[in-house]
Amino acid sequence: FNLNLMVVGESGLGKKTLVNTLFNREVLKSTEAVLESFDKEDDEETEAEDVTVKINEYTNIIEEDGVKLKLNIVTAPGFGDSIDNTDSWKPIVNEVNRRFDQYLEAESRINRSTIDDQRIHALLYFIEPTGHSLRSLDIEFMKQVHNKVNLIPIIAKSDTLTDKEIVDFKRNIINDISFQKIKTFKPEIFDNDDEETILNCQNIVDASPFAVIGSTKEVETHDGRIVRGRKYPWGVIEVDNEEHNDFVKLRQLLIRNYLEELKEQTNDILYENYRNEKLTR
Amino acid sequence: FNLNLMVVGESGLGKKTLVNTLFNREVLKSTEAVLESFDKEDDEETEAEDVTVKINEYTNIIEEDGVKLKLNIVTAPGFGDSIDNTDSWKPIVNEVNRRFDQYLEAESRINRSTIDDQRIHALLYFIEPTGHSLRSLDIEFMKQVHNKVNLIPIIAKSDTLTDKEIVDFKRNIINDISFQKIKTFKPEIFDNDDEETILNCQNIVDASPFAVIGSTKEVETHDGRIVRGRKYPWGVIEVDNEEHNDFVKLRQLLIRNYLEELKEQTNDILYENYRNEKLTR
Numbered sequence A, B: 001f002n003l004n005l006m007v008v009g010e011s012g013l014g015k016k017t018l019v020n021t022l023f024n025r026e027v028l029k030s031t032e033a034v035l036e037s038f039d040k041e042d043d044e045e046t047e048a049e050d051v052t053v054k055i056n057e058y059t060n061i062i063e064e065d066g067v068k069l070k071l072n073i074v075t076a077p078g079f080g081d082s083i084d085n086t087d088s089w090k091p092i093v094n095e096v097n098r099r100f101d102q103y104l105e106a107e108s109r110i111n112r113s114t115i116d117d118q119r120i121h122a123l124l125y126f127i128e129p130t131g132h133s134l135r136s137l138d139i140e141f142m143k144q145v146h147n148k149v150n151l152i153p154i155i156a157k158s159d160t161l162t163d164k165e166i167v168d169f170k171r172n173i174i175n176d177i178s179f180q181k182i183k184t185f186k187p188e189i190f191d192n193d194d195e196e197t198i199l200n201c202q203n204i205v206d207a208s209p210f211a212v213i214g215s216t217k218e219v220e221t222h223d224g225r226i227v228r229g230r231k232y233p234w235g236v237i238e239v240d241n242e243e244h245n246d247f248v249k250l251r252q253l254l255i256r257n258y259l260e261e262l263k264e265q266t267n268d269i270l271y272e273n274y275r276n277e278k279l280t281r
């Protein structure tokens, strides 16, 4: 089993933390682009320089329910961090295409049984928790990728928002997404599934965009439980508490319930579209 | 008495809320640029359009300790909200200059006793609570304005950060600011002041950049007190609680202790520099 997950959003939205929380281990370390550009400034009194978008990949073998999973996380540090972010989507779209091309080329060889599938199965896009609506960069980026990857929008650091603000913000985002005709990943609901599965699926679908928090730290709640969470002077927010955020639902979508569906939709729809376009040109 | 306060930062950092909280009334209403651009989109399926920076002013007469204060709040909706934010500082610097020019022109008239001082006495710059360090847009903007206004950097929505993250973030910001030779407002400490005043002043100076939260809503804490704050499932954060954030210190700086000093430094240093530069050109 393998899962190729792309994670995109401006610096400081808790992307590394969330990935590490999803897989409960330090998949991503906190020494990416941000610190590199600081060292560079030590040598010269630079103007605030524009940062370009890099593509990095981190591979981990993890075990979920006794099953080994080869997890590839692709990051894009620098996205959204410049003063001028025109075309910041391009290196990311190029990377998605490059992986499609790699598969296309592998498919055309004689021995196809051992193709290493490097195509992006899902792209988590992190939205800043402003509480207003999508920003122009969010809209532009999502429009550039939604026909190439399973797009899963995430409200980052959702502990910034009260329950009511989350409701309003999700509604504004959903309105923006539908107005801009952006497609986000929807698992299929089959009529012949049992009621519980249908309800579970509907709950996951309805939660999008997922308002999540991430934390790999263990903290003690006021009633003495040890949980993954963030401790503030006014209280402890718990990652795995469904009253506090949508983390559990996102994890179910990515790792438990819909891992296969993400890969099927990538293969049967997104890749096929890419292939058709490419071969008919 | 009057106070001209400029408030700058990308959309969604709680600027309107903070201003309303500082003066405990609805100085700024929540119907600025963000909603306008949405209505525009209703007419046409637009590309995510770039937003330009507008300058708005809101005037209120408020009473503080029995003293009437004419409060002018200048906002810059659209700043930092485009895909390309090159030169987004220009309309703001132009506005600061325009007000200097207006004063220069009024000063040169015969009847100078009733000059209406519209110069910006302080600029609150809102920093996104990423937890990392300043972004390139932050650095560029602050360098463009620090010699023209009393610059007061604010960590927006600081309830996003744990106490330890605030300490680290403040340290990174202070390092960036000193490395980039950015000047921020520092009240003068006079040796002949009494000890309590000196200590109070030092506390306020040490708190910069101010990690604040804003709220005009009244909520009930778990121990039954009614406070201004934000209520989450995991706890209530209190605006006026100095254990929770630097709001009280910021309010003291702006309204109580250093209102006169902000105006003096504007008149005696910032305006004089502008005037000298302009007249010697």
Ligand SMILES: Nc1nc2c(ncn2[C@@H]2O[C@H](COP(=O)(O)OP(=O)(O)O)[C@@H](O)[C@H]2O)c(=O)[nH]1
Pocket (backbone or CB within 6 Å): A010, A011, A012, A013, A014, A015, A016, A017, A018, A030, A156, A157, A158, A159, A160, A212, A213, A214, A215, A230, B130, B131, B132, B159, B160, B161, B165
């Ligand atoms: N409030 C809040 N802070 C978070 C959350 N997740 C991570 N952080 C903090 O945000 C900062 C940046 O996190 P990081 O994962 O490095 O962000 P990245 O730059 O997007 O990869 C760190 O101080 C984290 O502890 C969250 O869910 N809520």
Ligand SMILES: Nc1nc2c(ncn2[C@@H]2O[C@H](COP(=O)(O)OP(=O)(O)O)[C@@H](O)[C@H]2O)c(=O)[nH]1
Pocket (backbone or CB within 6 Å): A130, A131, A132, A159, A160, A161, A165, B010, B011, B012, B013, B014, B015, B016, B017, B018, B030, B156, B157, B158, B159, B160, B212, B213, B214, B215
């Ligand atoms: N977490 C948090 N949210 C805040 C704070 N202040 C305001 N907000 C919320 O952030 C959203 C945007 O606030 P607003 O004042 O309109 O931001 P502006 O666009 O910068 O003027 C609203 O949902 C506010 O309730 C704060 O201190 N902390």
